[in-house]
Amino acid sequence: MNARSGQRLARLQEALSRGGTLPLTEAAKLCNVSEMTIRRDVAASDGSVKFLGGHLIMAEDPLYRPVYNLDEEQGSHALVKQCLCQRAAALIEDGDTLFIDCGTTLMPLIEALDRDMTLTVVTYALNVGNAVSRLPNVRLLLLGGLYYSSSMSFGGDEMDAAIRRLGINKAFISAAGLHAGRGASCFHFHEVAPKQAAIASAMQRILVIDDSKLDVIRPAFFASLDSFDIIITNGEAGLALQESHQGVAAGPQILLA
Amino acid sequence: MNARSGQRLARLQEALSRGGTLPLTEAAKLCNVSEMTIRRDVAASDGSVKFLGGHLIMAEDPLYRPVYNLDEEQGSHALVKQCLCQRAAALIEDGDTLFIDCGTTLMPLIEALDRDMTLTVVTYALNVGNAVSRLPNVRLLLLGGLYYSSSMSFGGDEMDAAIRRLGINKAFISAAGLHAGRGASCFHFHEVAPKQAAIASAMQRILVIDDSKLDVIRPAFFASLDSFDIIITNGEAGLALQESHQGVAAGPQILLA
DNA sequence: CAAATAATGTTATATATTTCACAAAATATA
DNA sequence: TATATTTTGTGAAATATATAACATTATTTG
Numbered sequence: 275m276n277a278r279s280g281q282r283l284a285r286l287q288e289a290l291s292r293g294g295t296l297p298l299t300e301a302a303k304l305c306n307v308s309e310m311t312i313r314r315d316v317a318a319s320d321g322s323v324k325f326l327g328g329h330l331i332m333a334e335d336p337l338y339r340p341v342y343n344l345d346e347e348q349g350s351h352a353l354v355k356q357c358l359c360q361r362a363a364a365l366i367e368d369g370d371t372l373f374i375d376c377g378t379t380l381m382p383l384i385e386a387l388d389r390d391m392t393l394t395v396v397t398y399a400l401n402v403g404n405a406v407s408r409l410p411n412v413r414l415l416l417l418g419g420l421y422y423s424s425s426m427s428f429g430g431d432e433m434d435a436a437i438r439r440l441g442i443n444k445a446f447i448s449a450a451g452l453h454a455g456r457g458a459s460c461f462h463f464h465e466v467a468p469k470q471a472a473i474a475s476a477m478q479r480i481l482v483i484d485d486s487k488l489d490v491i492r493p494a495f496f497a498s499l500d501s502f503d504i505i506i507t508n509g510e511a512g513l514a515l516q517e518s519h520q521g522v523a524a525g526p527q528i529l530l531a
Numbered sequence: 532m533n534a535r536s537g538q539r540l541a542r543l544q545e546a547l548s549r550g551g552t553l554p555l556t557e558a559a560k561l562c563n564v565s566e567m568t569i570r571r572d573v574a575a576s577d578g579s580v581k582f583l584g585g586h587l588i589m590a591e592d593p594l595y596r597p598v599y600n601l602d603e604e605q606g607s608h609a610l611v612k613q614c615l616c617q618r619a620a621a622l623i624e625d626g627d628t629l630f631i632d633c634g635t636t637l638m639p640l641i642e643a644l645d646r647d648m649t650l651t652v653v654t655y656a657l658n659v660g661n662a663v664s665r666l667p668n669v670r671l672l673l674l675g676g677l678y679y680s681s682s683m684s685f686g687g688d689e690m691d692a693a694i695r696r697l698g699i700n701k702a703f704i705s706a707a708g709l710h711a712g713r714g715a716s717c718f719h720f721h722e723v724a725p726k727q728a729a730i731a732s733a734m735q736r737i738l739v740i741d742d743s744k745l746d747v748i749r750p751a752f753f754a755s756l757d758s759f760d761i762i763i764t765n766g767e768a769g770l771a772l773q774e775s776h777q778g779v780a781a782g783p784q785i786l787l788a
Numbered sequence: 789c790a791a792a793t794a795a796t797g798t799t800a801t802a803t804a805t806t807t808c809a810c811a812a813a814a815t816a817t818a
Numbered sequence: 819t820a821t822a823t824t825t826t827g828t829g830a831a832a833t834a835t836a837t838a839a840c841a842t843t844a845t846t847t848g
Contacts, residue, residue, distance in 0.1 A: 295583060295588070325584070326552060326583045326584040326586055326588075327582070327583040327584020327585065327586070328584065329583055329584070331552070331583075331588070356563070385542050385545075389541060398675075400660065400661070400664060400673075403657065403675075403678070404657070404661065405545070406678075407657060407678055407680060407683075408545045409545075410680075413677065413678070414677070414678035415675070415676065415677055415678070416657075416673075416675040416676070416678060416685060417675045418655075418660075418672070418673040418674045418675025418676070418685065419672065419673070419675070420670065420671070420672055421660070421663075421664055421670075421671035421672070421673060423664060423667075426664075428673060428675070432689070432693075436689075
């Protein structure tokens with residue numbers, strides 16, 4: 275990078291500082307040089323500006339960008355989770371206050387929310403918070419605390435009490451395992467308190483869990499099967515669960531997506 | 532434009548709502564459809580999203596941009612803010628517990644953090660939380676509550692007490708205005724409590740503010756000039772402030788970046 | 789001022805993206 | 819259930835963009 279190149283880059287950055295894009299042809303005119311020279315300038319720069327389709331744009335710092343994860347875990351079961359969440363979203367009514375649990379299972383639920391409904395979402399998950407923060411008609415209550423990157427969620431002593439103070443209509447709970455006898459379990463112990471608090475204080479408790487997690491046990495148990503009003507699942511194992519609960523008055527309603 | 536197309540577009544707009552670009556391949560995966568379908572959706576849309584070099588971007592039309600976009604503010608003084616934050620980062624020591632205020636001013640501070648230091652960061656800002664959540668050596672304490680999209684931060688009754696319980700070494704505070712007589716002010720009233728709590732409980736209070744905000748008054752005052760130990764600023768107005776505090780024993784130390 | 793070096797411009801080539809036309813699938817309608 | 823309609827997927831052709839090699843123009847330096 276030479277002396278003039280730096281000056282040109284500064285000029286281009288200024289032009290881009292308001293956002294938007296600058297066509298390469300415009301950039302070349304602006305600096306009174308050829309398009310090739312602009313290309314070379316950008317290539318030699320620190321990466322603050324870059325090319326995209328013949329236009330210059332400000333490079334977005336990945337550090338600033340919220341985690342919008344379509345991670346590996348989600349990838350394989352993405353379709354299933356989407357189906358489960360569509361079923362779950364149908365339960366939501368205008369004005370509801372929802373609790374949305376951490377993990378990737380319930381992310382499609384946020385996408386499936388009716389944009390015209392006025393809702394309040396309570397969560398202790400950063401990924402959920404990020405997604406919900408973009409929805410204009412949804413009030414977001416993020417329960418903070420110490421961040422656990424393994425589950426992209428927060429934990430802390432006051433969380434339990436904070437959740438119990440809230441009037442939650444519907445609690446959408448996720449789990450890493452569900453066993454007919456032992457109940458629902460998760461990987462991380464800090465999730466237990468908020469999950470239990472949500473189950474305890476919500477009017478309606480809905481477990482959303484795909485069939486790969488049925489008949490599975492994970493280190494931290496947090497609720498019995500009967501703690502839930504509705505369990506939304508799928509597959510063979512889901513059908514088996516549904517049939518075993520046929521006619522049982524007290525237990526949860528099993529919905530297959 | 533058909534019914535599903537609208538849903539997909541809404542999802543894509545959400546993914547793009549904070550700026551940045553989304554590769555067509557990612558967009559297709561996100562919606563579980565082919566790239567061609569995404570192309571058709573975008574073509575049939577009202578123009579709020581468009582293509583550029585195989586990536587989706589938000590159209591620069593201000594009509595479609597978020598009502599109150601902090602990104603714009605960030606761009607304009609990005610270079611200045613980076614300098615200020617570099618100066619600020621030099622004050623940080625291994626093992627420190629830092630309070631980082633909301634807004635865009637202190638975002639470059641996160642970038643400037645020494646990756647080898649073990650730190651704890653306390654914040655009530657979602658954008659700060661997102662950025663810090665990616666740093667492996669930094670413990671993140673995000674103070675949650677009701678989300679205010681205008682400042683990308685949280686507010687709530689318990690925040691004040693929560694902050695006062697913490698042992699904060701250094702509080703990095705931002706402001707929308709600083710006036711020699713009236714002190715520091717910000718736009719949003721919900722920021723007052725956490726800012727004041729941080730100032731009250733921190734060992735060292737550092738105000739980071741660019742010169743465009745000097746001699747400016749904003750609706751919510753939160754601290755007098757003397758509340759700060761260090762003020763990091765720049766420019767002519769910064770120099771004037773520094774000279775007026777020359778030899779004053781009690782007041783804050785003014786650093787120019 | 790001429791040789792050497794650096795910077796820029798031009799052209800051709802390689803690569804990627806966009807468009808188009810049609811086939812396949814899904815959905816709606818009779 | 820069969821038929822029409824809509825929606826989506828695929829691959830080839832057209833277009834645009836990115837890269838690389840070399841020619842040209844400035845700039846420096848002895």
